[in-house]
Amino acid sequence: MSSIDFNALKARTLGSGNDEEAVTVNTRALIDKVLARYSGEWTVLRELLQNAADACATKVTIKFETLPSTSVPAPTEPDPSAALKHVISHHTLKRLILTNNGTPFSPNDWARLKRIAEGNPDETKIGAFGVGFYSVFSDCEEPFVSSGSEAIAFYWKENALFTRRLKLGESDSNPNTSFVLDYRNTTSPVPALMPLCQFLASALTFVGLESVELWLDGWKLLHLGKKVAPSVSIGIPKDLETKTSEGLMKVSGVIREVAQMDATWMEAVSWKTPSNTSRFDSSRHNDPTATLKSFFSRLTGSSSSNHSAKASNPVKVSHKEAKEDLLTTTTSSVFLHITTAAVGPAAVYPASFRATLGKYRVTKPSLKTGIELSQ
Numbered sequence: 001m002s003s004i005d006f007n008a009l010k011a012r013t014l015g016s017g018n019d020e021e022a023v024t025v026n027t028r029a030l031i032d033k034v035l036a037r038y039s040g041e042w043t044v045l046r047e048l049l050q051n052a053a054d055a056c057a058t059k060v061t062i063k064f065e066t067l068p069s070t071s072v073p074a075p076t077e078p079d080p081s082a083a084l085k086h087v088i089s090h091h092t093l094k095r096l097i098l099t100n101n102g103t104p105f106s107p108n109d110w111a112r113l114k115r116i117a118e119g120n121p122d123e124t125k126i127g128a129f130g131v132g133f134y135s136v137f138s139d140c141e142e143p144f145v146s147s148g149s150e151a152i153a154f155y156w157k158e159n160a161l162f163t164r165r166l167k168l169g170e171s172d173s174n175p176n177t178s179f180v181l182d183y184r185n186t187t188s189p190v191p192a193l194m195p196l197c198q199f200l201a202s203a204l205t206f207v208g209l210e211s212v213e214l215w216l217d218g219w220k221l222l223h224l225g226k227k228v229a230p231s232v233s234i235g236i237p238k239d240l241e242t243k244t245s246e247g248l249m250k251v252s253g254v255i256r257e258v259a260q261m262d263a264t265w266m267e268a269v270s271w272k273t274p275s276n277t278s279r280f281d282s283s284r285h286n287d288p289t290a291t292l293k294s295f296f297s298r299l300t301g302s303s304s305s306n307h308s309a310k311a312s313n314p315v316k317v318s319h320k321e322a323k324e325d326l327l328t329t330t331t332s333s334v335f336l337h338i339t340t341a342a343v344g345p346a347a348v349y350p351a352s353f354r355a356t357l358g359k360y361r362v363t364k365p366s367l368k369t370g371i372e373l374s375q
Contacts, residue, residue, distance in 0.1 A: 028159040031137050042199050044139060047132040048098045048179055053207040055102025055177065062098050062200075063215040066091035067186055081326045084219055084266075088326075089273045093188045096139070099178040104148025113145065113152060114163050140181035147177035190216065193269045197222050201263060205336065206372050219327075221269055225262040231255040234339070243346050248353070250346035257338045259374075268326035341371045 040046075045062065052060045068074065069090035075082045105113070113133060136143045144153050151166045168174075200212050204224050214222040234254040236242060242251040 026159045027161040028156070031134055031161075035135060035138050038135065042196070043135050044096075044181070045098070045199070046203065047135045048100075049203055049207055049209070049212075051132060052098075052100035052102050052177075053209055055100060056208070057100035057102030057177075058210040059213075060098065060100045060209055060211070061213045061215065062096070064093060064190065064217070065095040065097065066190065066217055067094045081324070084216075084268055084326045085271070085273075087217060087219075088190050088193070088268060088271065091190060092186055093183045093190065094186060095183065096181045097178060098181075099176050101176050104175065104177060105145075105150065109147075110150065110152065110165070136179065136181050139183055139185075141184045142182065144180040144182075145178070146174065146180070148175065149173045193221065197265060197269050200224060201261070205259070205261065205338070205374050216268075219266065219268070222263065222265045227260045227262075228338075229258045231257045231340075247346055249343055251341045252344055253342040255340050255342075257340070259336045259338055260333060261336060262331070262333045264329055264331045266326060267328040267330070271326050336374045338372055338374045340373075343369050343371055 049060060066087055069086075069092070072086070072090040075086055142153070142155050145151065146168070149168050151168060151172075153164050153166075155162055155164070197214065200214060200222065201224055204212050204226055210226055212222075212224045213220060232255065234256050236251065236254055243249065
């Protein structure tokens with residue numbers, strides 16, 4: 001078998017002068033493959049909450065809009081609690097709208113939104129892997145984003161993804177940023193409310209937000225608030241090893257903050273449907289007293305108070321009847337000590353390590369990060 005000079009053959013091919021052809025990408029398949037590597041529970045909400053924190057937002061509102069059941073009629077009696085029970089038990093998801101009051105998108109933000117796997121060039125931001133916003137495609141086919149005086153709509157032509165931008169007039173402009181996600185599958189039931197609320201409470205602890213609200217159609221199911229006292233530096237004991245075992249990272253400082261977390265939620269959060277329980281195996285606790293109050297109180301030191309939505313009504317009701325009123329609200333508070341360690345490189349990273357890290361990041365690695373622990 002004769003030897004082939006592949007270097008010469010490649011040079012002849014490149015210099016042939018024939019028409020060059022761009023490599024095409026199946027965008028839909030690419031997004032699916034990228035998202036498969038970053039799957040997890042509440043991924044979309046986690047990414048959009050972090051997006052809001054990166055935009056210096058203080059408040060996030062999450063609203064699920066539903067579709068009525070085609071097989072189970074709505075209750076005829078004018079009872080708001082019965083109506084809410086019907087929605088939780090029988091409606092399906094139509095749309096998720098997440099709104100934050102952070103800084104509106106800049107021209108660079110709008111441009112990055114159209115490019116897959118291009119993270120935020122600000123190395124202090126979380127979205128350095130470039131997949132944050134594209135997590136919405138795990139549930140939504142064609143997302144819509146409105147921020148400040150502009151909006152962008154995504155749409156598909158076969159397996160290629162396109163966008164259209166719009167400059168908004170004064171009547172449509174809004175200082176907030178909203179992500180409107182119409183669900184691909186409109187047969188999905190209302191999500192598990194208790195685990196969802198617990199996730200939001202945990203998330204608020206560690207992101208730079210002050211409040212989160214959860215709505216289901218016209219009902220505000222949950223309000224979470226956070227107040228943080230000024231931080232205090234903590235000395236690191238001299239006998240404490242501050243470097244990792246490989247000597248790449250070290251703790252340069254530690255601060256502690258005291259935070260007050262307040263939660264007000266409807267009884268609907270912990271309500272267990274009397275039928276179709278299998279649909280809600282992961283969302284309903286066997287103990288009907290399991291509420292966010294227990295979630296907060298297990299952290300110790302919490303004080304709580306109950307506020308009935310019908311407090312002004314002098315008519316007494318039984319405990320069972322009160323528990324069945326899904327509009328009854330409960331308030332609970334807890335104080336947390338949040339300790340944050342500032343972590344950075346102990347020395348200049350070896351070239352091989354920087355090269356490996358560069359394969360998985362599209363921006364320069366941050367020289368400083370924080371690790372937080374609450375108690």
